[in-house]
Amino acid sequence: MAEPYDAQAIEKKWQQRWQEEGTYEVDNDDPRPPFYVLCMYPYPSGPAHMGHVRNYTFGDLIVRHKTMHGHGVLSPIGFDSFGLPAENAAIKTGVHPRKFTDERIAELTKSLKGIGAAYDWRRQVNSHDPEYMRFTQTIFLKFREAGLAYRANAPVNWCPGCHTVLANEQVLANGTCERSGDVVQKKDLEQWFFKITDYAQELLDDLDQLDWPDRVKTMQRNWIGRSEGAEFEMRIQGSDDPEHKIKVFTTRPDTSFGMTYAVLAPEHPLALQITTKDQYVEVERFIAQARLTSDIDRMSSEGALDKRGVFTGAYAVNPFTDEPVPVYLADYVLMTYGTGAIMAVPGQDQRDWDFAKAYDLPIVRTVQPPPDWPADGEAYTGDGPAINSRWLDGLEVAEAKAKAIEWLEAEAIGVRKVNYRLRDWLLSRQRFWGCPIPIVYCPTHGAVPVPESQLPVLAPDDVEFRPTGESPLKFHEGFRNTTCPICGGPAERETDTMDTFVDSSWYFLRFCDPDNKLEPFGHDAVERWMPVDQYIGGIEHAILHLMYARFFMKALGDVGLAPKHLREPFKRLFTQGMIRMGGTKMSKSKGNLVAPSKYLDTTGADALRLFHLFVGPPADDVDWNDQTDEVIEGCARFLKRVWRLAHEPPPAQDAYEIDRAAHRLIARVSDDYERWSYNTAVAALMEFTNLLYKEGATPFAVDTLLLLLAPMTPHIAAEVWEQRHDGAHVHAQPWPVADPAMLKVESTTMIVQVNGKVRDRLEVPPTISADEAERLALASAKVQEQLAGATPKKVIARPPKLVNLVL
RNA sequence: GCCCGGGUGGCGAAAUUGGCAAACGCGGGGCACUUAAAAUGCCCUGUCCCGAAAGGGACCUGCGGGUUCGAACCCCGCCCUGGGCACCA
Numbered sequence: 001m002a003e004p005y006d007a008q009a010i011e012k013k014w015q016q017r018w019q020e021e022g023t024y025e026v027d028n029d030d031p032r033p034p035f036y037v038l039c040m041y042p043y044p045s046g047p048a049h050m051g052h053v054r055n056y057t058f059g060d061l062i063v064r065h066k067t068m069h070g071h072g073v074l075s076p077i078g079f080d081s082f083g084l085p086a087e088n089a090a091i092k093t094g095v096h097p098r099k100f101t102d103e104r105i106a107e108l109t110k111s112l113k114g115i116g117a118a119y120d121w122r123r124q125v126n127s128h129d130p131e132y133m134r135f136t137q138t139i140f141l142k143f144r145e146a147g148l149a150y151r152a153n154a155p156v157n158w159c160p161g162c163h164t165v166l167a168n169e170q171v172l173a174n175g176t177c178e179r180s181g182d183v184v185q186k187k188d189l190e191q192w193f194f195k196i197t198d199y200a201q202e203l204l205d206d207l208d209q210l211d212w213p214d215r216v217k218t219m220q221r222n223w224i225g226r227s228e229g230a231e232f233e234m235r236i237q238g239s240d241d242p243e244h245k246i247k248v249f250t251t252r253p254d255t256s257f258g259m260t261y262a263v264l265a266p267e268h269p270l271a272l273q274i275t276t277k278d279q280y281v282e283v284e285r286f287i288a289q290a291r292l293t294s295d296i297d298r299m300s301s302e303g304a305l306d307k308r309g310v311f312t313g314a315y316a317v318n319p320f321t322d323e324p325v326p327v328y329l330a331d332y333v334l335m336t337y338g339t340g341a342i343m344a345v346p347g348q349d350q351r352d353w354d355f356a357k358a359y360d361l362p363i364v365r366t367v368q369p370p371p372d373w374p375a376d377g378e379a380y381t382g383d384g385p386a387i388n389s390r391w392l393d394g395l396e397v398a399e400a401k402a403k404a405i406e407w408l409e410a411e412a413i414g415v416r417k418v419n420y421r422l423r424d425w426l427l428s429r430q431r432f433w434g435c436p437i438p439i440v441y442c443p444t445h446g447a448v449p450v451p452e453s454q455l456p457v458l459a460p461d462d463v464e465f466r467p468t469g470e471s472p473l474k475f476h477e478g479f480r481n482t483t484c485p486i487c488g489g490p491a492e493r494e495t496d497t498m499d500t501f502v503d504s505s506w507y508f509l510r511f512c513d514p515d516n517k518l519e520p521f522g523h524d525a526v527e528r529w530m531p532v533d534q535y536i537g538g539i540e541h542a543i544l545h546l547m548y549a550r551f552f553m554k555a556l557g558d559v560g561l562a563p564k565h566l567r568e569p570f571k572r573l574f575t576q577g578m579i580r581m582g583g584t585k586m587s588k589s590k591g592n593l594v595a596p597s598k599y600l601d602t603t604g605a606d607a608l609r610l611f612h613l614f615v616g617p618p619a620d621d622v623d624w625n626d627q628t629d630e631v632i633e634g635c636a637r638f639l640k641r642v643w644r645l646a647h648e649p650p651p652a653q654d655a656y657e658i659d660r661a662a663h664r665l666i667a668r669v670s671d672d673y674e675r676w677s678y679n680t681a682v683a684a685l686m687e688f689t690n691l692l693y694k695e696g697a698t699p700f701a702v703d704t705l706l707l708l709l710a711p712m713t714p715h716i717a718a719e720v721w722e723q724r725h726d727g728a729h730v731h732a733q734p735w736p737v738a739d740p741a742m743l744k745v746e747s748t749t750m751i752v753q754v755n756g757k758v759r760d761r762l763e764v765p766p767t768i769s770a771d772e773a774e775r776l777a778l779a780s781a782k783v784q785e786q787l788a789g790a791t792p793k794k795v796i797a798r799p800p801k802l803v804n805l806v807l
Numbered sequence: 808g809c810c811c812g813g814g815u816g817g818c819g820a821a822a823u824u825g826g827c828a829a830a831c832g833c834g835g836g837g838c839a840c841u842u843a844a845a846a847u848g849c850c851c852u853g854u855c856c857c858g859a860a861a862g863g864g865a866c867c868u869g870c871g872g873g874u875u876c877g878a879a880c881c882c883c884g885c886c887c888u889g890g891g892c893a894c895c896a
Contacts, residue, residue: 215891218811222892229896250896263896332894342896350808351894421895542891614832616820620813621889627818631833638832644847671823680821683831690831693848751827756877758827796876802826806876 005643007604011715024118032072040537044104048111049593060117064711068735076511078125087433090465097433123514127503134456135520137438158187194425212573216542225421232414234316249338254400256320257389258366259343265335266290276313286310353379427499434497442484442491505552535570577621606713607636613678652696662704663742752777753804754786770797777803
């Protein structure tokens with residue numbers, strides 16, 4: 001009787017071994033071909049939960065698999081360690097965020113090691129490491145120098161709950177804060193921005209070359225929101241002030257003849273200037289009201305339209321018709337998109353239609369709707385010939401657009417124009433636990449960068465965390481008061497810190513060169529490893545993190561910090577499914593987290609990893625339910641079967657056939673690994689194990705099983721391999737290759753159908769000819785019975801798979 | 808409203824892309840081992856019908872059409888569901 005499989009002892013032993021022997025440490029001069037595998041570095045929230053297990057199981061599997069394929073695999077890990085929870089905990093308990101964070105990192109580190117994930121821990125990078133902060137600040141200053149970081153007074157999203165400014169991306173569609181759920185208000189503040197909009201087109205174009213899920217690429221495309229159209233000016237009737245010109249953007253210049261009014265955003269600088277005396281009071285009141293209205297109300301399309309607009313009394317002249325049209329203000333026109341002013345064509349735009357109805361404005365159709373279109377139905381946005389449009393009449397939409405733009409440009413009234421929905425990235429945060437923005441404000445010299453020799457700017461430790469919601473940095477005199485780097489006079493430090501998405505926008509570059517004291521990373525190191533060959537993370541980062549990191553890669557190249565040709569950070573992206581429980585996402589805030597420790601202490605890490613691989617396609621969500629524990633048990637049961645098989649193999653009845661089956665397994669499982677079909681790979685391994693139990697095992701068959709399992713369940717594979725091979729490491733073995741000669745088959749099952757229904761199965765040689773296949777099919781007794789003497793009208797022969805006889 | 812996914816046994820799923828639907832596992836049933844239980848091993852397990860049985864037959868991939876010798880897979884129209892965007896002119 002062999003020793004029983006003791007998962008805990010084996011897993012502990014091998015985790016120590018990998019750590020002590022530095023099995024997955026890789027140097028920058030490693031002779032093997034490089035491969036960079038990266039899981040999104042986690043926010044350290046404490047011990048790992050199932051989402052982590054799932055994520056890091058896939059990552060670790062690829063690291064080990066690629067290593068067995070002969071690559072020198074870079075597999076780094078670190079922690080996204082700045083952020084609100086640590087600061088909120090500090091306010092609550094008085095514990096310094098650093099202490100709090102370091103403790104959470106220790107917990108998460110322990111559980112990552114507990115699932116057997118292998119990393120080059122020497123390369124660990126945390127966002128709050130002073131050395132990392134130094135270079136985050138260096139990058140900020142370089143961007144500023146290049147004009148990619150700028151300061152602007154802007155209406156910002158202010159969350160009254162978090163007492164901080166939010167990026168557009170952090171405001172939900174309903175106008176609430178994604179973190180606290182409070183209704184977001186508007187507030188004017190001087191803020192720092194990154195000029196991501198400079199890269200809108202490149203960010204859009206380069207998506208095409210990425211091996212990313214289509215879903216993610218689509219989301220990014222929508223977020224960038226490119227629209228093509230024209231921009232043109234209209235003069236105000238009766239005004240000779242050259243400033244009084246309304247510039248509008250439209251994607252439908254072909255419909256210009258149908259403009260029956262124009263609309264400005266309430267914040268539009270011309271709004272009050274063009275307003276007539278008798279409308280002044282009403283317009284002023286409207287503007288004030290719009291300013292007070294929260295985005296949630298303003299964005300709601302529910303509100304009564306007649307309260308959402310006001311007539312200015314002014315008329316703009318439509319350059320296409322030379323006719324005056326009334327100018328309105330309406331809160332559905334946004335100052336932050338396009339020119340903040342639109343031409344309204346109710347015939348071809350539903351919002352304009354609704355507004356026209358509410359304000360009793362004329363409607364002129366400029367595209368012929370289809371015959372079945374209700375006469376006074378609604379706006380028609382489809383294709384069709386232009387009508388009521390003089391020299392555009394009869395042209396289809398695309399032609400009419402082109403001609404309208406040509407005319408605008410020829411007449412010097414307007415230009416072809418592309419607009420993007422993407423806005424600049426607001427990175428200032430009124431928070432303590434983040435990377436300080438290295439700027440000093442001098443009464444004489446304005447915003448002055450902190451000299452590089454004085455970096456990193458670190459927050460002082462002797463601060464008081466108060467629930468006022470304002471950063472303690474603001475009240476720390478010693479930090480705030482400083483001297484101007486230019487004149488030496490008294491000056492104040494910037495007390496805002498950077499959005500934590502800044503930290504996560506370049507950590508993957510630092511991993512290539514984590515000990516560099518002189519610069520964020522060396523070009524050689526980055527050239528060697530970048531771009532990341534396989535990036536793995538959650539779908540929730542589809543827009544923000546992935547867009548910001550892409551922007552950083554491009555911008556870093558353009559300011560000379562990274563090789564310029566390296567435009568994209570992540571060649572391949574995989575987004576794994578979420579863990580759900582009762583239909584909702586597992587999360588700390590919902591309190592439905594399942595801790596892996598319970599399984600690590602019973603069935604073991606290998607069984608838990610195997611479960612995550614086996615439960616379904618990696619990209620699909622996993623529903624954690626009543627049956628899950630039993631499935632994990634089943635995975636543990638399989639590993640026990642493998643263990644027993646290796647220690648007490650039943651003698652093979654036909655060793656050659658078993659070895660042939662092993663070669664087929666190699667081919668099948670290798671293919672499954674390549675196409676991320678781990679659930680079917682596990683199924684194949686289970687099937688093979690069942691076969692060995694039934695028909696006996698050969699040493700080659702058992703070794704094959706262990707090699708193919710090694711990336712999935714590394715501990716048991718390593719242990720059994722060591723026992724069988726005199727202390728050798730399974731993960732140092734080359735990935736097995738199937739011998740084509742052993743894959744050849746003498747016979748294959750051919751199905752015979754009559755009228756598309758299976759009537760017989762015949763064993764035939766794989767090289768069978770169509771004629772022979774047909775002959776055999778017709779000779780089948782079962783087929784004869786079905787035919788009942790009739791002759792098939794048609795025979796479809798697809799040797800050696802199928803013959804279909806059609807009556 | 809617009810844009811993406813997805814819908815297959817009691818359950819998780821498979822079918823490598825138009826050719827044997829349900830591999831593998833969970834659950835359920837049975838047998839063996841055992842004084843017994845657990846553990847382990849083996850067998851059965853989509854639905855309905857005929858048959859005492861061995862067997863045999865029909866129907867099955869959300870619904871309705873279509874293309875095809877042949878459809879889970881392709882096309883059209885619905886229904887349900889998950890996600891993203893949502894006054895972006």
